[in-house]
Amino acid sequence: MNCHTDNYSDSMANYLRPIEDQFALSRHNLSDTYVRRGTDASPACSRCHTTEGYQVYLATGQEAPLEASSHISCFACHAPHTNRDFSRRNEDSTTHLAVGGTYDKGPSNTCAVCHQVREPNPPIESSEPITSSRWGPHHGPQSNILSGKGAYVLPGATYDAAAAHNIGITEGCVNCHMAALPDNVVAGGHSFAITYEATSGSSTVDRVNSKGCACHGWTSDVVATTAVEAHQATFEHDLGELGDMLVARGWLNGAKNAVTTGAAAPTTKEARGIVFNYLMLLEDKSGGVHNPKYTASIIAAAKAYLESLGPQ
Ligand code: HEC
Ligand code: HEC
Ligand code: HEC
Ligand code: HEC
Numbered sequence: 001m002n003c004h005t006d007n008y009s010d011s012m013a014n015y016l017r018p019i020e021d022q023f024a025l026s027r028h029n030l031s032d033t034y035v036r037r038g039t040d041a042s043p044a045c046s047r048c049h050t051t052e053g054y055q056v057y058l059a060t061g062q063e064a065p066l067e068a069s070s071h072i073s074c075f076a077c078h079a080p081h082t083n084r085d086f087s088r089r090n091e092d093s094t095t096h097l098a099v100g101g102t103y104d105k106g107p108s109n110t111c112a113v114c115h116q117v118r119e120p121n122p123p124i125e126s127s128e129p130i131t132s133s134r135w136g137p138h139h140g141p142q143s144n145i146l147s148g149k150g151a152y153v154l155p156g157a158t159y160d161a162a163a164a165h166n167i168g169i170t171e172g173c174v175n176c177h178m179a180a181l182p183d184n185v186v187a188g189g190h191s192f193a194i195t196y197e198a199t200s201g202s203s204t205v206d207r208v209n210s211k212g213c214a215c216h217g218w219t220s221d222v223v224a225t226t227a228v229e230a231h232q233a234t235f236e237h238d239l240g241e242l243g244d245m246l247v248a249r250g251w252l253n254g255a256k257n258a259v260t261t262g263a264a265a266p267t268t269k270e271a272r273g274i275v276f277n278y279l280m281l282l283e284d285k286s287g288g289v290h291n292p293k294y295t296a297s298i299i300a301a302a303k304a305y306l307e308s309l310g311p312q
Contacts, residue, residue: 003016003080004016019189019190020074020190022181022186022189022190022191023073023074023190023191025186025191025193026190026191026192026193027192028071028072028073028076028192029071029072029073031071031072032071033045033049034049034050034051034069034070034071034072035069036049036050036069037050037053037065037066037067037068037069038053038063038064038065038066039065040065043063043064043065044063044118046063046064046065046066046069047063047064047113047114048113048114048140049069049072050066050069050070050071050072051069051070051071051072051073051075051076052064052066052068052069052070053066053069054072054076054113054114055075055076055089057113058089058090058113076089077089077110088107088109088110089110090109090110090113091107091109091110095109095112095113095116095143097112097116097117097143097144097149097150098116098117098118098119099117099119099137099144099149099150100149100150101144101147101149101150102147102149103116103143103144103146103147103149103172105146105147105169105170105171105172105173106170106171106172106174107171107172107174108143108171108172108173108174108175109172111142111143111172111173111174112143112172112173114140115140115141115142115143115173116140116141116142116143116144116150117137117138117141117144117150117280118137118138120135120136120137120276121135122135124152124269124272124273124276125269127267129261129265129267130259130261130265130266130272131261132261133253133258133259133260133261134258135259135261136258136259136275136276136279136280136283137150137276137279137280137283138283139283140283141280141283141284142173142284142285142286142290143172143173144280145280145281145284145286145290145291145294145295146165146166146172146173146290146291147161147166147172147291148160148161148162148163148166148291148293148294149161150280151276151277151280151294151298152269152272152273152274152276152277153273154270154273154274154301154302154305155270157297157301157304157305158297159294159297159298159301160293160294160296160297161291161293161294162293163291163292163293163294164215165289165290165291165292166291166294168215169215175212176194176212176213177192177193177194177212178190178192179209179211179212179214180211181209181211182196182209182210182211182221185197185198187209187212188209188211188212193209194208194209194212195207195208195209195225196209198221205225206225207221207222207225208221208224208225208228209221209224210223210224213228228287228289231287231288231289231292232286232287232288232289233287234288235287235288235289235292235295235296236287238296238299239278239281239282239288239299240256241303242278242299242302242303242306243256243278243282244256245303245306246274246275246278246306248312249266249271249306249312250264251264251265251266251271251274251275252275252278256282257279257282258279259275259279270305274302274305274306277298277302278302281295281298281299
């Protein structure tokens with residue numbers, strides 16, 4: 001009864017209700033993509049979308065189709081009844097990413113198993129035609145972007161991965177996304193959220209939990225939000241310009257969120273690589289914050305390459 005006590009005690013580890021309530025608001029809890037159990041022919045979703053598939057994957061390295069599945073919950077990341085504490089299931093291991101490189105940032109190694117690029121099929125360097133509009137890095141490339149690894153390297157290009165968020169934050173994701181909770185609202189902790197909703201005049205705005213950005217010394221959440229949004233606006237402008245160039249080449253759809261298939265689909269490895277990188281930056285969803293230097297240099301190299309091709 002040490003963990004399941006019904007009485008508040010000084011030790012939060014003995015009193016799990018606040019953590020459960022933070023987690024209740026997390027996308028891990030609310031999403032219904034846990035029904036992606038996989039099939040015999042395509043088992044590949046369960047390891048990142050279900051608690052059971054993740055456990056099987058960590059234990060065996062296999063992607064399993066499951067008979068039953070549940071959303072990502074406490075028992076995905078922790079095994080308290082087995083380990084008798086709240087250490088992480090895969091605490092010590094380093095994740096090898098499908099597109100090259102490793103990720104090793106303490107407690108957030110647990111995140112990188114799922115929040116990483118999936119291998120594109122067909123591969124970038126293959127001459128097999130792209131037939132699926134879902135081709136690309138999938139939706140969670142955050143650990144690649146943060147650690148500055150995994151983007152396709154154009155001939156002659158070098159990408160600068162050494163942003164402070166990569167080399168200076170030893171615990172990775174956890175430092176920012178699981179920071180201490182702000183006063184009176186839910187963000188950080190086991191909500192894993194950077195932002196919370198606040199009212200400003202008559203409208204609702206997203207506000208950044210500055211406790212996750214402690215290195216910057218921002219004096220309030222309002223100051224932090226202004227700084228983060230200014231960076232994101234510059235990034236989105238630059239990425240938008242690259243998207244327009246790719247649409248003009250016919251390699252990206254009009255909504256600028258998927259590769260084109262059929263006759264217009266990119267065929268050379270450079271063209272596919274640029275589309276892959278573009279989608280990776282878009283799907284990262286941090287607006288360049290995870291690794292400002294890496295993301296800016298990827299965009300600059302892609303634009304320079306496209307300009308060197310001359311008008312299409
Ligand atoms: C390597 C881990 C991994 C694998 C394998 C994986 N996913 Fe995901 N998927 C993620 C992550 C992480 C996210 C959430 C990313 C985010 O919100 O930033 C996600 C998001 C999604 C979403 C939500 C997209 C949205 O924006 O609403 C869908 C749908 C999805 N995945 C379907 C699938 C399907 C179907 C498969 C199997 C064919 C699959 N995933 C395999 C990691 C994975
Ligand atoms: C997606 C992965 C994930 C899920 C799901 C998750 N946790 Fe955690 N939990 C972590 C990580 C990572 C840490 C370490 C945070 C840190 O070092 O600041 C942690 C820390 C903790 C701690 C503190 C441990 C200590 O010794 O200080 C407790 C208690 C805990 N989690 C309970 C829970 C409970 C209860 C749930 C379900 C409601 C849950 N966790 C769901 C990843 C997760
Ligand atoms: C078992 C795989 C798995 C693990 C482990 C995991 N995640 Fe996730 N995460 C997902 C999936 C899948 C989604 C998206 C669910 C959906 O939208 O369908 C997600 C969603 C999120 C979101 C919300 C994204 C959005 O678009 O709103 C954040 C933030 C996040 N994860 C951060 C983390 C952090 C930080 C860790 C480590 C402490 C972690 N995750 C560990 C699979 C995982
Ligand atoms: C330096 C702090 C920092 C680190 C480290 C960090 N993030 Fe983020 N992350 C952010 C910020 C800031 C945003 C943008 C939030 C917004 O605009 O709503 C973000 C956005 C995201 C999103 C999009 C959904 C959302 O919550 O807005 C996901 C998913 C995510 N991060 C996952 C991760 C994962 C997984 C890791 C570790 C591999 C990680 N992050 C590391 C700061 C960080």
